[in-house]
Amino acid sequence: MAAHWRRLCYPKIDEATQEAESCRDRVAWVECLPAPNISCRLDNGTEFLFSGEEVGFNRTAPCRNVTGYSYKVAVALSLFLGWLGADRFYLGYPALGLLKFCTVGFCGIGSLMDFLLIAMQIVGPSDGSDYILDYYGARLTRLSINNDTYRRTQLSL
Numbered sequence: 001m002a003a004h005w006r007r008l009c010y011p012k013i014d015e016a017t018q019e020a021e022s023c024r025d026r027v028a029w030v031e032c033l034p035a036p037n038i039s040c041r042l043d044n045g046t047e048f049l050f051s052g053e054e055v056g057f058n059r060t061a062p063c064r065n066v067t068g069y070s071y072k073v074a075v076a077l078s079l080f081l082g083w084l085g086a087d088r089f090y091l092g093y094p095a096l097g098l099l100k101f102c103t104v105g106f107c108g109i110g111s112l113m114d115f116l117l118i119a120m121q122i123v124g125p126s127d128g129s130d131y132i133l134d135y136y137g138a139r140l141t142r143l144s145i146n147n148d149t150y151r152r153t154q155l156s157l
Helices: 002-006 071-084 086-091 094-102 109-119
Strands: 027-032 039-041 047-049 057-062 066-070 130-132
Parallel strands (some): 066 130
Antiparallel strands (some): 027 057, 039 047
């Protein structure tokens, strides 16, 4: 059963960043394994029969630019130490962090606003990268069906 799911074009996921290992410039190069007993005619006219174990083709998949900032850490810092500016220091905004520290989080209003902005992922790391999320694909996106959408077959018990 596990070999069946492996035949689809899924990228290898880096445990540290929770993104594709081959991610460069928001695009990952993915190796795809065709189903067994599929034959293809090569350019030289010979036919090749796939066993299901060899790479048949490659495709690109979108990925995120992740450099090491954790979403959970940013939200926790904002919730508990946001009035000290710890969230802004962590995300790489030292001037705003110092301003929040000196004004006690803009008297609490700035801390609440920053918590909401970080929790909704409107404010991110200063280097323009994305947050590391807990598991692959856990980002706020609108669901849609397109040519890249995969439907898994249901297993009957």
